[in-house]
Amino acid sequence: MRERLPAPAPAEGASGQRDEAAPAAAGDLPPSATGTRRSPYLASRLQGLGTTIFAEMSALAAATGSVNLGQGFPDTDGPEAVSEAAVRAIREGRNQYPPGGGEPELRRAVAEHRMRFYGQSFDPGTEVLVTAGATEAVTASILALCETGDEVVLLEPFYDSYPAAVALAGARPRLVPFRPPRWQLDLDALGDAVNPRTRVVVVNSPHNPTGRVLDRTELSAIAELCVRHDLLAITDEVYEHLVHEGQHLPLASFPGMAERTLTISSAGKTFSFTGWKVGWACGPAPLVAAVRTVAQYLTYVNAAPFQPAVAAGLGLPGSFFAGVAASLRERRDRLCSGLEAEGFALVPPQAGYFVLAGLPGWAEAGEPGRPGGSGDAARFCRELPGRVGVVAIPASAFCERRADLAGFVRFAFCKRPEVLDLALERLAGLRAPLAAPGPTSPMAPSGSGPSTPGLAS
Numbered sequence: 001m002r003e004r005l006p007a008p009a010p011a012e013g014a015s016g017q018r019d020e021a022a023p024a025a026a027g028d029l030p031p032s033a034t035g036t037r038r039s040p041y042l043a044s045r046l047q048g049l050g051t052t053i054f055a056e057m058s059a060l061a062a063a064t065g066s067v068n069l070g071q072g073f074p075d076t077d078g079p080e081a082v083s084e085a086a087v088r089a090i091r092e093g094r095n096q097y098p099p100g101g102g103e104p105e106l107r108r109a110v111a112e113h114r115m116r117f118y119g120q121s122f123d124p125g126t127e128v129l130v131t132a133g134a135t136e137a138v139t140a141s142i143l144a145l146c147e148t149g150d151e152v153v154l155l156e157p158f159y160d161s162y163p164a165a166v167a168l169a170g171a172r173p174r175l176v177p178f179r180p181p182r183w184q185l186d187l188d189a190l191g192d193a194v195n196p197r198t199r200v201v202v203v204n205s206p207h208n209p210t211g212r213v214l215d216r217t218e219l220s221a222i223a224e225l226c227v228r229h230d231l232l233a234i235t236d237e238v239y240e241h242l243v244h245e246g247q248h249l250p251l252a253s254f255p256g257m258a259e260r261t262l263t264i265s266s267a268g269k270t271f272s273f274t275g276w277k278v279g280w281a282c283g284p285a286p287l288v289a290a291v292r293t294v295a296q297y298l299t300y301v302n303a304a305p306f307q308p309a310v311a312a313g314l315g316l317p318g319s320f321f322a323g324v325a326a327s328l329r330e331r332r333d334r335l336c337s338g339l340e341a342e343g344f345a346l347v348p349p350q351a352g353y354f355v356l357a358g359l360p361g362w363a364e365a366g367e368p369g370r371p372g373g374s375g376d377a378a379r380f381c382r383e384l385p386g387r388v389g390v391v392a393i394p395a396s397a398f399c400e401r402r403a404d405l406a407g408f409v410r411f412a413f414c415k416r417p418e419v420l421d422l423a424l425e426r427l428a429g430l431r432a433p434l435a436a437p438g439p440t441s442p443m444a445p446s447g448s449g450p451s452t453p454g455l456a457s
């Protein structure tokens with residue numbers, strides 16, 4: 001594998017400020033979510049990072065009594081066998097710091113799970129690390145592997161923690177687009193993104209927010225590029241079990257990739273316990289050791305009683321994993337057909353629990369002050385809670401600058417069917433107000449939006 005390059009000088013200007021700092025349509029989102037204001041105490045390499053839009057929009061959902069189809073968390077609990085295992089672990093006193101790399105039974109369970117589902121072999125002693133969710137695993141990996149000024153290839157739209165982790169590392173993102181409407185990866189752009197500064201490619205499949213499951217052709221292209229240029233890969237596979245169409249193929253199983261890939265996943269999405277924040281990174285021992293070095297100074301350890309519970313979950317029969325996907329698929333179809341009936345343009349996602357939907361014509365045109373066909377999803381999302389009590393996220397929150405995605409909105413469907421129905425009912429009521437706008441208060445004070453007790457989270 002490639003030797004480390006000597007630390008290069010940062011590629012930024014004298015201020016050190018990243019030139020990609022402001023997301024597209026920044027002026028249309030809550031200012032703290034866009035990070036467009038300079039924060040007086042924040043280090044220059046982190047300028048542009050604000051409160052994540054998910055926290056902001058969930059707070060807005062709670063304040064306005066809105067149906068929250070913004071942040072990706074289920075509104076029902078996961079399997080009782082798993083939650084009961086956590087309760088038992090607490091009662092048995094497993095409440096102190098677990099071992100540094102994670103509880104041995106969880107590391108064993110992760111290794112067994114990777115073997116059972118993908119035929120991948122990891123030594124639980126040296127090749128599996130337990131982390132505070134996939135988020136910490138990704139961040140610690142980027143921090144561990146990148147020198148200041150290195151470049152990291154990200155697929156755009158991206159999960160918002162990736163560019164933040166790149167900024168924390170003093171590295172620079174290089175973006176490779178997924179192209180609407182079918183969200184195929186632009187393989188020409190992928191080839192163009194790599195240069196002598198490139199250190200890591202971050203691959204998220206199944207993908208948030210497009211719902212794509214990268215296919216064999218796309219993954220082979222990534223693998224070949226990594227091998228040819230001696231790059232490392234970090235894969236985020238948190239939606240590995242939420243596949244509705246196609247098959248999830250781990251990048252590490254492609255030729256030449258096992259020795260250069262950190263495979264990351266977590267319990268949050270699979271078991272519907274997103275608040276437990278139990279994740280893991282698997283890979284060759286030297287790569288995992290590098291990540292462990294960073295993770296031990298970020299959190300050291302986490303979630304002691306939840307670790308044995310997640311180990312129990314990973315051992316559940318195949319019917320459990322198939323059932324999670326099947327239940328979500330029904331809700332995907334419910335939301336997607338409802339959105340299409342309202343005129344949203346979409347391709348049903350192959351995986352995950354989000355759909356990216358293009359604004360209907362009626363939302364784009366006809367409102368005073370709004371140019372017809374502008375596809376201003378950021379504004380649409382900002383107005384939604386105050387108008388009809390629904391929260392969704394504009395695709396621009398997952399991009400740096402993508403004019404072609406400015407008219408797309410992300411809706412989450414990991415909610416109870418009646419919650420999805422209510423959201424659709426409310427969206428249907430939107431056409432009339434948009435045609436003849438009334439008072440709009442996107443940042444409506446608490447209680448001013450439609451009241452939906454119990455549906456705010």
Ligand SMILES: Cc1ncc(COP(=O)(O)O)c(C=O)c1O
Nearest residue numbers: 072133134135159208266268279
């Ligand atoms: C692609 C992706 N990676 C990671 C995460 C977060 O995972 P965790 O909660 O395990 O940190 C999310 C959550 O939405 C996600 O969509």
